[in-house]
Amino acid sequence: MSMIDAMIVSRFDPILMICAQPREACIGLIGSLPRFALARCALWLVLVLMVLSGCSQNSKCEIGLCPIGTECDSGSGKCVEITAKAPNAPKLRGAYAVVALPGLSRAFLGYASAEQSLVWIEQQGAKIKTQFIAGPAAGDGPGPQGQVCAAVAAANGDVHIVWISDKEQTLWYGLRTQGRWKRTRIDAVPPKRAARHVAITLFQGAPLIAFEDEINGGVSVVTRDDKGVFSVETVPLPTGANVVLQGDLSLVGGLSGVTLGMYDAIEGDLLLASRSSTGWKTARFAGNEPNMGSDAGLPVVLGRDLAGGLLVAWRDRTRNEVMLARSVGGKVQKSVITDGLYAVENRQISRRKIVGTALAIAVLPNGRSVVAVQDASQARIVVATEQANGQFKAAIMPTSDRAQFRPKLIGQVDGTVLVSWLEIDPNGSGEGRLTTWILTQPGESP
Numbered sequence: 001m002s003m004i005d006a007m008i009v010s011r012f013d014p015i016l017m018i019c020a021q022p023r024e025a026c027i028g029l030i031g032s033l034p035r036f037a038l039a040r041c042a043l044w045l046v047l048v049l050m051v052l053s054g055c056s057q058n059s060k061c062e063i064g065l066c067p068i069g070t071e072c073d074s075g076s077g078k079c080v081e082i083t084a085k086a087p088n089a090p091k092l093r094g095a096y097a098v099v100a101l102p103g104l105s106r107a108f109l110g111y112a113s114a115e116q117s118l119v120w121i122e123q124q125g126a127k128i129k130t131q132f133i134a135g136p137a138a139g140d141g142p143g144p145q146g147q148v149c150a151a152v153a154a155a156n157g158d159v160h161i162v163w164i165s166d167k168e169q170t171l172w173y174g175l176r177t178q179g180r181w182k183r184t185r186i187d188a189v190p191p192k193r194a195a196r197h198v199a200i201t202l203f204q205g206a207p208l209i210a211f212e213d214e215i216n217g218g219v220s221v222v223t224r225d226d227k228g229v230f231s232v233e234t235v236p237l238p239t240g241a242n243v244v245l246q247g248d249l250s251l252v253g254g255l256s257g258v259t260l261g262m263y264d265a266i267e268g269d270l271l272l273a274s275r276s277s278t279g280w281k282t283a284r285f286a287g288n289e290p291n292m293g294s295d296a297g298l299p300v301v302l303g304r305d306l307a308g309g310l311l312v313a314w315r316d317r318t319r320n321e322v323m324l325a326r327s328v329g330g331k332v333q334k335s336v337i338t339d340g341l342y343a344v345e346n347r348q349i350s351r352r353k354i355v356g357t358a359l360a361i362a363v364l365p366n367g368r369s370v371v372a373v374q375d376a377s378q379a380r381i382v383v384a385t386e387q388a389n390g391q392f393k394a395a396i397m398p399t400s401d402r403a404q405f406r407p408k409l410i411g412q413v414d415g416t417v418l419v420s421w422l423e424i425d426p427n428g429s430g431e432g433r434l435t436t437w438i439l440t441q442p443g444e445s446p
Helices: 003-017 023-031 035-040 042-055
Strands: 070-073 078-081 097-100 106-112 117-124 127-134 145-153 159-165 170-177 180-185 194-203 206-213 219-224 230-235 250-253 258-264 269-276 279-286 296-304 310-316 321-328 331-338 341-343 350-352 355-363 369-375 380-386 392-396 404-411 417-424 432-439
Touching: 097 145, 097 404, 097 417, 106 145, 127 145, 127 159, 127 170, 127 180, 145 194, 159 194, 159 206, 170 194, 170 206, 170 219, 194 258, 206 250, 219 258, 230 279, 250 296, 258 296, 258 310, 269 310, 279 296, 279 310, 279 321, 296 355, 310 355, 321 355, 321 369, 331 369, 331 380, 331 392, 369 404, 380 404, 380 417
Parallel strands: 117 145, 194 250, 269 296, 355 404
Antiparallel strands: 070 078, 097 106, 106 117, 117 127, 145 159, 159 170, 170 180, 194 206, 206 219, 219 230, 250 258, 258 269, 269 279, 296 310, 310 321, 321 331, 341 350, 355 369, 369 380, 380 392, 404 417, 417 432
């Protein structure tokens, strides 16, 4: 330390001892400092200002001046540790969709409850981009939009979405190309006809949209021709008994046709409707078939394997099982993903968790299936990944002690699995923060 520095420090020592005195005492003492010392050491002037602030009885931190890792608490006036926060994205409520974009990017479509608007959240690494597509936040005026929505992405990155405007109960279609959105009201579906649930897929590059039809009490499908004109088709329901649909619709395209999954609440059956060049045909796939007698299909999710074969995952409510069906060697093979059974520690008994109240399915580049399962007993998400022997190994997703709901899956091009869910606010009205987790080694606990 130089002689000048030592002189300045010696002058400051008394100041540090009198912070309990009035501000005038502090100022008077500083006035006695040599001018040349103050001019030659701006660093110590900063220290003087800090001391002066300490002399004030109403000391407050200043926003932006707290150390890294802390923030100014305006209430206490102190720099406090920054609480871990979710990514800069609106909180979502209800059903949402996730799509894979080129590379390792992904995006989410859902209902932002605070803004009452349909929101698009694009994520690439740590970067997040948010766009409001419909509703008050998008300049559409009052009235919520997007509480019912769905999305699907094409291989080239184009994204097709569908949603319902709550105000007029109209059906809307959106197309995103080169980062820009184009919205279209589907005039072929009059107001108040579409309600509760929608689904969307691609067939031969064109969108197909399924919705619960208030007019016929079943499901109708919207198609779009090469000229952009929409038309409506009716999906036939099984004959011989009344059908009351309940729960989400699941729609998946393929090389030869489209398949729709539904649940009949009257008979407790899983219904599958297939569309080919000859039209739609619907059959009961699981539930009250002979010698089975179970309630199956609430919920149901569909997918395709790498060969284009149909994958069907559903919950058997009677047996408390999550099932997966697929075509193997021309035959339908059914597997039990989980039955919720677990052993009670230190007791020779076992119990069951309620599993499968929400489901998601994905296929990895190696062809193995992945199923995400809602554990309703603990509000947790479990992901089961197919192993080399055909069995499924479960991994429980990490938790921040908040309830986890509505799992979604994406099989990424690097072989990992992106898992997403909503962490529900404990004191909210059902909204939650969007949370993601990547399984880098599928089948192993993170």
